[in-house]
Amino acid sequence: MRRLPAIIGAAILLLGIGGAVAFHAASDRDPEGDYSPPAGALVTYLPADEDDQGLPLVISGSIEAGFMRPFLLAFQRHNPRLSLVYIQSRNDALLERALWACQQRERTADIYLTSSTDHLVRLANENCATTLPSAIGQAAPAKASWRDQVVAFTVEPAVFVFTRELEGPLPPSHIALLDWLRGFPSDRARVGTYDIELSADGYDLAASDSNQDALYGRLLEGLGRSNIRLYCCSNVMVDALDRREIFFAYNVQLSYAYKAQRAGSRITVILPDDYQALQTLSFMLPKRPRDPDRALKLAQFLVSDEARAIAGHNLVPPGMSPKLAAAQADRLLAQASVTPLLLSLQDRARREHLIREWREAISPVRPEGGNSVSRTSARN
Amino acid sequence: MTVALASRLELPPSIFGRLRLLLATVFLIGALGALAAAWTLSKRAATDAYDQLLISSATQISEAITAENGQYSVLPPDSAFETLAQSKDDRFFFAVRAPDGSLLTGEPGLLPGSRHQVDGLPSLDYIDDDGETMRTVTIHRFIASLDTKGWSSVVVAQSLGARYQLVARLMLRIGAIIIFVAALGFLASLEAVKRALRPFDRIGHALSSRRAQDMGPIEVESPTETRALVDTINHTFHRLNERLNKLQNFAGVAAHQIRTPLAALGAQTELLLTDQTAQSRRKRVERIRAHLGKISRLTHQLLGQAMVSYRIDRIPHQEVDLVELVRHVLRDAVPESLSRDLVVEFDYAAPRIPVPGDDINLREALANLVNNAVTHGAVTMLRVRIDEGSDQICIAIADDGPGIASQLWDTATQPFQLPRTEGEGAGLGLSIAADVAKAHGGMLAFAWTAEKLFEISFIVARSAPLEKAA
Numbered sequence: 001m002r003r004l005p006a007i008i009g010a011a012i013l014l015l016g017i018g019g020a021v022a023f024h025a026a027s028d029r030d031p032e033g034d035y036s037p038p039a040g041a042l043v044t045y046l047p048a049d050e051d052d053q054g055l056p057l058v059i060s061g062s063i064e065a066g067f068m069r070p071f072l073l074a075f076q077r078h079n080p081r082l083s084l085v086y087i088q089s090r091n092d093a094l095l096e097r098a099l100w101a102c103q104q105r106e107r108t109a110d111i112y113l114t115s116s117t118d119h120l121v122r123l124a125n126e127n128c129a130t131t132l133p134s135a136i137g138q139a140a141p142a143k144a145s146w147r148d149q150v151v152a153f154t155v156e157p158a159v160f161v162f163t164r165e166l167e168g169p170l171p172p173s174h175i176a177l178l179d180w181l182r183g184f185p186s187d188r189a190r191v192g193t194y195d196i197e198l199s200a201d202g203y204d205l206a207a208s209d210s211n212q213d214a215l216y217g218r219l220l221e222g223l224g225r226s227n228i229r230l231y232c233c234s235n236v237m238v239d240a241l242d243r244r245e246i247f248f249a250y251n252v253q254l255s256y257a258y259k260a261q262r263a264g265s266r267i268t269v270i271l272p273d274d275y276q277a278l279q280t281l282s283f284m285l286p287k288r289p290r291d292p293d294r295a296l297k298l299a300q301f302l303v304s305d306e307a308r309a310i311a312g313h314n315l316v317p318p319g320m321s322p323k324l325a326a327a328q329a330d331r332l333l334a335q336a337s338v339t340p341l342l343l344s345l346q347d348r349a350r351r352e353h354l355i356r357e358w359r360e361a362i363s364p365v366r367p368e369g370g371n372s373v374s375r376t377s378a379r380n
Numbered sequence: 381m382t383v384a385l386a387s388r389l390e391l392p393p394s395i396f397g398r399l400r401l402l403l404a405t406v407f408l409i410g411a412l413g414a415l416a417a418a419w420t421l422s423k424r425a426a427t428d429a430y431d432q433l434l435i436s437s438a439t440q441i442s443e444a445i446t447a448e449n450g451q452y453s454v455l456p457p458d459s460a461f462e463t464l465a466q467s468k469d470d471r472f473f474f475a476v477r478a479p480d481g482s483l484l485t486g487e488p489g490l491l492p493g494s495r496h497q498v499d500g501l502p503s504l505d506y507i508d509d510d511g512e513t514m515r516t517v518t519i520h521r522f523i524a525s526l527d528t529k530g531w532s533s534v535v536v537a538q539s540l541g542a543r544y545q546l547v548a549r550l551m552l553r554i555g556a557i558i559i560f561v562a563a564l565g566f567l568a569s570l571e572a573v574k575r576a577l578r579p580f581d582r583i584g585h586a587l588s589s590r591r592a593q594d595m596g597p598i599e600v601e602s603p604t605e606t607r608a609l610v611d612t613i614n615h616t617f618h619r620l621n622e623r624l625n626k627l628q629n630f631a632g633v634a635a636h637q638i639r640t641p642l643a644a645l646g647a648q649t650e651l652l653l654t655d656q657t658a659q660s661r662r663k664r665v666e667r668i669r670a671h672l673g674k675i676s677r678l679t680h681q682l683l684g685q686a687m688v689s690y691r692i693d694r695i696p697h698q699e700v701d702l703v704e705l706v707r708h709v710l711r712d713a714v715p716e717s718l719s720r721d722l723v724v725e726f727d728y729a730a731p732r733i734p735v736p737g738d739d740i741n742l743r744e745a746l747a748n749l750v751n752n753a754v755t756h757g758a759v760t761m762l763r764v765r766i767d768e769g770s771d772q773i774c775i776a777i778a779d780d781g782p783g784i785a786s787q788l789w790d791t792a793t794q795p796f797q798l799p800r801t802e803g804e805g806a807g808l809g810l811s812i813a814a815d816v817a818k819a820h821g822g823m824l825a826f827a828w829t830a831e832k833l834f835e836i837s838f839i840v841a842r843s844a845p846l847e848k849a850a
Contacts, residue, residue, distance in 0.1 A: 124471070125471045125472070125473070126471075127471065127509070127510045127512065146469065147469045147471075339465055339468075340461070340464065340465040340468075340470070340471075340472065341458075341461050341462060341465050343461065343472070344456070344458065344461040347456055347485055347486070348485045348486070349453070349454050349455055349456060349476070349484060349485030350455060350456060350485075353455050
């Protein structure tokens, strides 16, 4: 087991390439064997500041490493002797691997972090989760937790992103967006949004939209009339806006939009004021974590005030006054929810129905180059 | 070990302790029974309530099954998920199958819980999922369209956490009420017992604080329930007092009776020393002998009465045959050689007349009566007759002697009340006989018969007297 850090070191070299990474080919079916991460994973290694205290904490997540980095670094400041490995994979791959490891009693990661909370709720429903102390669930934003197994730590609302060149007032709400889309010349109006078939985040946000019964059909119709392009990920959509490939992106994850703004992208971000399609970001400890004590420490940190401050920072536009920023962060965090209702997102029939409905309304024009179907995020 | 066990099983010595033990046992068993009943009912209520939710969600899902162009499809509605999510922390699965058994949506591992039910009623069951028990409901629904038809099935399974929580919540409240009521009842009963026993403390205190010579009735505030006890105590005091008075009276009279002949005896002895002639000495000795005889008889009677009194109090009654007894008494009391001709008659109704009694006392009493008749009464005849009444037996002793004057009948049975002025005797014979008769539930009665015979009736009860007379 001592050669694990060396293997991780080798894995770091693969960072950015996006190939499948395996620490070690598990040669036996021993549950004490090594962890094999999901296919197509990116590995971020955060070494301990002080002497390494044995094996690193293995975090399997679908959230972009750049988003998680401030959380993990802050956690490491409190635990300087602990090195971390953050294995980033697609949501679906994470779920698939986690279910497989749970059913086959294979070695799992120490903790799962995902933006698709429905995946973790499904895992908990399959009896694949460790029950945490109830204080953790109580400390979560809006006390959002299920069975003290799946616990929210922040939210990711969806926003409208426009290029700066667009003239006239921009729509502040979904209803206004319908009118705005109607008035937008369809020949040059290139609109981007998630390919919900490929992206779990996109599917989650579309499902969130579909709860607005009165609006959802018209929204799909409006988007379908546009010259639409589909993307895999928020960061790719923001890049496409930057390149003027599209002029408007629907349902971009808010933290990516603000991050691009901070980085100088010439975009306008609007948080709709009628309702927000919203993802809850949550964590879960698998049933047989290798290092439950330190995984629990990370869980406790993720619901601490310090982590809440980092989460809040991601939820507000750059340059907002601290008072308004705090109010906006609190308002958004209060919408965090982890309930068994999320299992409806995992129902095959409902999923097929939602995608079919969406597919029938939106006839996409796929962008050239195929980066919309790229399986991994290549930013950083 | 056995000693320790025995001492542990020993009942508390006081009534209060025993009642407390009994009440504690009753209330404990009652409370445990009530808790068990509450547990059963709570469990049933929780099961029924959540079963309804489960059936409702299964129904909602089954109603979403459609058939179009020979294709079955289902879209589980939001409301079904919301219904299932009512049990907030419970895991749930469902599986929807087309009539041909193919899975439309849901968990492949979840199979219909029962064999096909044509009536379409939901069937409930329990399954085990990875060590956790889950409740399942299966609903079959008949789907028909133009080109296809058949029974589709919906199975919904849910873990039991919410049911347990509801039972726990109900039990916490009901259990608290049951324990509170039981404790209240127990304490109230203890207080009631304490109050009920308080008059006994008061009586005990009244008894222990009275002076030794105080024989009057005790004065104590007493509810009707203990009135009888107080009355009995007072009655006992009264009887004891009577006994003591009698005893003092007896001792006084006996002292007086014995002192007189003793003084006379002393005087005669003194005079004997001064008598000169043999003749006068002889006369003197005669007198001394007469005095000694008198003292002897008196002593005999006093001791006899003491014995009778003792036996009345102490000796349990047994069966005595009166015929046999009277025959013995007559044989012993009537001397073979009497200075006069005396005809003795003895009549009895049956060859054996058994009564419960003390044969020594009865013999003493009857001997006294017969002896009296022979010595002081009967001139030519003595007649003894035993009559059987329905509840009493009368032994009538009649003689043709002078008898006792009617005006003395009332006092004749008092000790030392001589019904005659002449003759010897201390006057204890009738008193003894009366006491014995009383102790046997009867009495002594005097009468003149039609033949001008004086008759004393010694009456005893056929059955054991309720109360032993003092």
